[in-house]
Amino acid sequence: MNKLNRPLSGWGRYPVETCASERPERYQDLRASSPTQIARGQGRSYGDAALGETVILTERVNRMLAFDVVAGTLRAEAGVTLAEILDVIVPQGWFLPVTPGTRFVSLGGCVAADVHGKNHHHDGAFGQHVIDIELILANNSRVTCSATENADLFWATVGGMGLTGIIGEVSLRLIPISSPYMQVRHHAAANLTATFALFENAALDDAYSVAWIDCLATGESLGRSVLMTGHHAAVVDLPNTLQSAVKIKPAKSMPFDLPAAALNPLTVKLFNQFYYTREGRKTQPFFAHYTDYFYPLDGISHWNRLYGKSGFVQYQCVIPTAGAFGAVTALLEKLAVSRRPSFLAVLKKLGAQDQGMLSFPLAGYTLALDIPMRDAGVLALTRELDAIVLAHGGRVYLAKDAVLNAQTFRIMYPRHAEWLRVKQLVDPHGRFASSLSKRLNLGAQHG
Numbered sequence: 001m002n003k004l005n006r007p008l009s010g011w012g013r014y015p016v017e018t019c020a021s022e023r024p025e026r027y028q029d030l031r032a033s034s035p036t037q038i039a040r041g042q043g044r045s046y047g048d049a050a051l052g053e054t055v056i057l058t059e060r061v062n063r064m065l066a067f068d069v070v071a072g073t074l075r076a077e078a079g080v081t082l083a084e085i086l087d088v089i090v091p092q093g094w095f096l097p098v099t100p101g102t103r104f105v106s107l108g109g110c111v112a113a114d115v116h117g118k119n120h121h122h123d124g125a126f127g128q129h130v131i132d133i134e135l136i137l138a139n140n141s142r143v144t145c146s147a148t149e150n151a152d153l154f155w156a157t158v159g160g161m162g163l164t165g166i167i168g169e170v171s172l173r174l175i176p177i178s179s180p181y182m183q184v185r186h187h188a189a190a191n192l193t194a195t196f197a198l199f200e201n202a203a204l205d206d207a208y209s210v211a212w213i214d215c216l217a218t219g220e221s222l223g224r225s226v227l228m229t230g231h232h233a234a235v236v237d238l239p240n241t242l243q244s245a246v247k248i249k250p251a252k253s254m255p256f257d258l259p260a261a262a263l264n265p266l267t268v269k270l271f272n273q274f275y276y277t278r279e280g281r282k283t284q285p286f287f288a289h290y291t292d293y294f295y296p297l298d299g300i301s302h303w304n305r306l307y308g309k310s311g312f313v314q315y316q317c318v319i320p321t322a323g324a325f326g327a328v329t330a331l332l333e334k335l336a337v338s339r340r341p342s343f344l345a346v347l348k349k350l351g352a353q354d355q356g357m358l359s360f361p362l363a364g365y366t367l368a369l370d371i372p373m374r375d376a377g378v379l380a381l382t383r384e385l386d387a388i389v390l391a392h393g394g395r396v397y398l399a400k401d402a403v404l405n406a407q408t409f410r411i412m413y414p415r416h417a418e419w420l421r422v423k424q425l426v427d428p429h430g431r432f433a434s435s436l437s438k439r440l441n442l443g444a445q446h447g
């Protein structure tokens, strides 16, 4: 297959690396054909997880193979995007059981990162809803695995960041819905104590929840936020105006890179003040189309250009419940002192740990912060954030990571040795490798 050398990056646009890329046109062409390679879906992981010597672009391998509209199951090739799936299943009364905050990701990418959504505290991560997958191994044999068949390989692949093989096909259980709308409610919280109180208030709990945090607020307002909860609306609850046909809005685009100075503490502070006031006022339940509720950032394509050419890192960590308040306080204080304006900061509550050996979620709170990559000081800052996360028994999300080191990774992911045993059985020569796996020494023994 022809290879094309070209510069590639993840969604954070840091790092940028020249990779040899090949783009199979058909399912039969998906294979390990180079000494080392890594599959890539839509490149929506933020760092270097989908970069490597050879990158296999799966975007053309995207057929939907079977959709059982009665049972609510779907089988598709791994390159299909969630957006393509939703276009087909929503009009038929079905929805994805778990979705990340963008629909422009591939099915394979969702399995490989075992992505979580705003309903993790109730429904777990993506892998819990996968019926089975077909995996293409390093020797190019194809194997089916699921929670009951080749279970170790399945749980090493769910969350395994593409390092056990190429995910070829995925069968998934869907959830029923009766309308494309969400019934949403916003709750403003004046500081972090109030934010945690909202999350822990069982009377306010809903199917989905997420808090947008104003991470430039300091002092008594540290951690002020708007908690956004919601559930799929029943069609009978919708006002007549919404019961008519659904209109899909074309996405606006960010046409150029913003100059580095455009996002400074003052502009971000002004935006946050405006957003906190506007969204915090919506205390009465309202209806929102599912695309607006789940994917607000998808409305502006290439919003990653907001941070300029040098890109940004998204620092996402999870902290076990007991220490979460203290750790999130310390993380926000550290960020505020750094004077690096994070445009986006979100907090979610996660449920029980997932079965994937390298899956990110564990019972606690996850905080995600965008940090512009302006200078080497960012790396020093993330080391300080790592120290806080480690001290509270937490971990950093590999699908967002570009800066963690191997030693810290091993403490954060205690099931790595178990995962490595499976990896070495199916890929003894380390043919599946990414820049992330090399940086974190994922394919090597401990110590």
Ligand SMILES: Cc1cc2nc3c(=O)[nH]c(=O)nc-3n(C[C@H](O)[C@H](O)[C@H](O)COP(=O)(O)OP(=O)(O)OC[C@H]3O[C@@H](n4cnc5c(N)ncnc54)[C@H](O)[C@@H]3O)c2cc1C
Binding pocket: 010, 011, 038, 039, 040, 041, 042, 043, 044, 045, 046, 049, 050, 058, 078, 079, 099, 100, 101, 102, 104, 105, 106, 107, 108, 109, 110, 112, 113, 114, 115, 116, 117, 118, 160, 161, 162, 163, 165, 166, 167, 168, 297, 399, 400, 434
């Ligand atoms: C705006 C935005 C919001 C997001 N919100 C969330 C969120 O709420 N929750 C969450 O969990 N994540 C979230 N993410 C992260 C995103 O869901 C994951 O990074 C996902 O893996 C990206 O899918 P992709 O197809 O772009 O994969 P890529 O970025 O191309 O690849 C990601 C990983 O998957 C592997 N991979 C991809 N396809 C295959 C395949 N066919 N076989 C084997 N391995 C494969 C790659 O090797 C790589 O390790 C968000 C990302 C963005 C940009």
